[in-house]
Structure formats: C-alpha cells, structure tokens
Amino acid sequence: CAEQIVSGAFPRLFLPDIMDVNDKMKTQNKSYIETAIEKLCSMQLTGGGIALWPGSAVENEWITSYAGHFILEAKKKGYLVPADFLTGWLRFQKQAARNWSIPLPKTQAENVSTGLTQAYRLFTLALAGEPETGAMNRLREYTGMSTNTMWRLAAAYALAGQPESARKMAGDLTTRVPDYYDPGETYGSQLRDMAMILEAMVLIGEKERSVPLLQEISDQLSSNSWFSTQSTAYA
Secondary structure, three states, rough: HHHHHHHHHHHHHHHHOOOOOOOOHHHHHHHHHHHHHHHHOEOOOOOOOOOOOOOOOOEEEEHHHHHHHHHHHHOOOOOOOOOOHHHHHHHHHHHHHHOOOOOOOOOHHHHHHHHHHHHHHHHHHHHOOOOHHHHHHHOOOOOOHHHHHHHHHHHHHHOOOOOOHHHHHHHOOOOOOOOOOOOOOOOOOOHHHHHHHHHHHHHOOOOOHHHHHHHHHHHHOOOOOOHHHHHHHHH
C-alpha cells in the first residue's frame, strides 16, 4: 500500500546525512527511492490525491500528505519528480485545505484526526512554497486541536515565513505525548507523534529544547519494541 511504500523509502533519503554509505548502498537506495516515486505516481487519481491501494478509486487524505511530503523531500535531494504529479497533488491539497471547516464536536479521536490531517496538509503546502495562510489561520481558531496538531501548524507557519507566529504557538506547548493503541486515520502512535513534534521543533528553531525528546525517540528506536512502519520511518 502507499503508506508502506512511503515508509520504506522516506528514511533512505537521509541515510547519507547520518552515516557512511558505500557505493553499493548508494545504488540500492537510489533504485529503491526511484521505484517508490514511480509507484506513488501510478497511485495518483485524476483529482490529484493518492489512493491507499493500487486500483482504488478513493484518495486517502493522510497518505496524500505523507506521500507528497516524501516526494517534495526527494525532489530537494535531486530526484526526478514528474511535474504533472506535483501539479495535480498541489491542486488536490489546496482544494482540500480550503474546503476544510471546524468540525462539529465528535469523539476525541475524531477531533484529533481531523485537526492533524488538516495541519499536515497545510504543512506540506508550506513546504511546497505555496502556503494556504487563510486556512492556517482558520485552523488556529479550532479549540479541539491536539498537541501534535498545534506543533504541526506551528511548523507550517515557520515554513510559510512567519517565524513569530510559529514561536508564539509553540511557546507553551508540551512535548509529552500520551501512549495510545488505535492508530486511527492518521496511522499514528506515541513514537510517530513524538517524531513529528521533533521535526517541528527543529523547523521552528527550538533545537536546544528538543534534546530530551530526541533522546527519548532514540531510546525507543534502540529498544526491542515493535513499531509500525510509519512510526519507524518518521522517527
């Protein structure tokens, strides 16, 4: 599925940044990443969104952001990305961002899911250099945001060239994430959420404050615990 394709390829983009990579591994990594990009492009629907499974006619909003995030980072690393893929993807993301509205109160899990999905979508648009500031401001008014959603939105503001707004949002936010067992529509977990928060902290400039969180993530990765593909990839 698209989630596993992205999770298998995403960390490979950064291996050369953190370890010595020999020529054989470089070749394997390059082939793996290029194949992942090709597969994801084949799973893009006519509306620009990404399906979870090959042959599916329904886009998955979280996976569309996750796949787009990976492909944007791959492009930064010099990988070839079809222009029509990005054009369609941007069109879908922008439309979905603009159509999003503060939901009626639901269960806590549903409230967390809808807010984080929108925040991640806005983050990817800002990463692509096309932030939807109006939608960002609208989400900021949502009182049902989880901690991870607020961090992700703060990171979007940082990428959109609004560092003061980013720092103001992040100022009093905790980095603690409760453990939970239902990944829900965002494929989440405690480890995945901590990794997303760490990424946001780095983008906002909270590097010194992020050290304890970095250590905790490292400790979890070094343990014998089982983690989902997305949790491992994001961490």
